Amino acid sequence: MLAIALVDRIGSGLWASVSVLYFTYVSGLSVAQIGTLAATAGAIGIAGAPIGGHLADRFPLTRVLITVQLLRALASFALLAADHYALLLVCSAVGGLGDRASSVLTRLYATRIAGPDRVRYQAVHRTLANAGWAVGGLAAAAALTFGTTTAYQGLLAGDALSFVASALLTLRCGEPPSSARTVTDSTATTPTTKPTGPWRDRTYLAYVATETVLFLDDAVFKVGLPLWIAHASHAPHGLAPLLLVLNNVMVVALQVPLARFGATTAAARALLIPLSAAFALGGATMALSATGSTVTSTLLLTAAAVAFTLAEMLHATVSWELSVALAPGTAQGTYLGVHGLAQSAQRSLGPLAVTAAITTSPLGWAAFGTFIALTCIVQHRLVRERLTRSPLSVGPVTVSEH
Structure with a gap:
């Protein structure tokens, strides 16, 4: 599965960095149409996480993942042939649905296959995924030097082929054990009390709500830093891509x-x-960066990028463990699917939050960092009783990955 992460993200890196340019120069869409396309794909994609998790508790995980990867490939190939806006909307929406489902399914695979080592497994997985993004982005940049329609179409085809390759590689992966499917199968002969599910689990839903706030670091790098550098700081505009490289x-x-x-x-x-503390520091240094000279502003923005990247890595580690530990073993897929809603929702709310921070003057960034910092404390208290009362971490798993 680690090799699959690399292949998948190389393909995503090929497409993500040029998708807007493709729709502009190849599909001939206006800015408003592209915005609608992205919003539609994001909105429909939110459903991918709970749907993927629900299916993984009822069917073999690897088969569900293969199906999702092939669905993503089909959507990408269809974009190449789509010549009407309605078709582009449908293809983008299906691709967004598959993207969010795939994210949850790969995390669930790690949870089941790695057992108590799941945090380290996820860390390696994320490292390879980031490396894949970088390789794909560099390849895309090289291809764009040609600036032709064929080059754009080649990058989209490469993205589609990466999903096909991921599906083929998944065929070689061993199916991890699933407590959920064991319980479901046993109910055919023995009555079993099944969990009520995450939608009635108030503690888990509250935890997911706090997670939506903690995922806002993603919007800082994609939207907040570039806009802040361009409109409110004295730092050179060329610093924005360099800070993204630093993050990676x-x-x-x-x-x-x-x-x-x-x-x-x-x-x-x-x-x-x-x-x-990392979130609070990031917000404070962003606020201070508006008050200094070019050199001071550059140094403070770099410090902010380091603080928010540290927060991103720490939150990833915390999230991987708590999202599983708070879920019953018999419904991990369903629970992780609901947890996936946090990151999906952040994709819509994040840009609004960081632009609000920017338009509220430097104090907006200080309030932004403080709010997330306080949410960390709320989450710390929220999960205490559940974890103390019933530790639900998954036990060791012995199935090996091929």
Whole structure:
């Protein structure tokens, strides 16, 4: 599955960095049409996480993942042939649905196959995914030097082929054990009390709500930093892409070493305190960057990028562990699917949150960081009783990955 992560993200890196340009120059869409396309794909994609998790609790995980990867490939290939706006909307929506479902399914696979080592496994997975994004982005940049329709279509075809390759590689992966399917199968002969599910689990839903806030670091790098550098700081505009590179390099270099600090449920919960400090520091340095000279502003923005990247890595470690530890073993897929809604919702709310911080003057960034920091403390208290009363971490798993 680790090799699949690399292949998948190389393909995504090929497409993500040029999709807007493709729709502009190849499909001939207006800015409004492209915005509608992205919004539609994002809105429909939100459903992918719970649907994927629900199916994974009822059918073999690898088969569901293969189906999703082929669905993503079909959507990408269809974009090549689509010549009407309605068709482009449908293809993009199907692709968004598959993207979110795939994200949850790969995390669930790691949970089942790695057992108590799931945090480290996810850290390695994320490191390879970031490396894949970088390789795909560099390849896309090289292809765009030609600037032809064929080059754009080639990048989209490469994205589609990466999903086909991922599906083929998944065929070689062993099917991990599933408590959920064991319970479901046993009900054919023996009555079993099944969990009520995450939609009636108020603690888990409250946890997911706090997760939506903690995922806002993603919007900082994609929207907040570039806009802040362009409109409110004295730093050179060329700093924006460099800070994105810094973010990527830090994740590749440090995600795995940091994962050891959240290897247990108790340790992961404890990381919420330094995570709170990292968010607060990031917001404060962003605010201060508007008040200094070019050099001072550049240094403060770099410090902010480091703080938010540290927060991103710490939150990833905490989230991987707590999202599983708070879920019953017999419904992990369904619960992780609901947890996936947090990141999906952030994709819509995040840009609004960071633009609000920008338009509210430097104090907006300080309030932004403080709000997320306080949410970390709320989450720290929220999960305490559940984790103390009933530790639900998954036990060791012995199935090996091929």
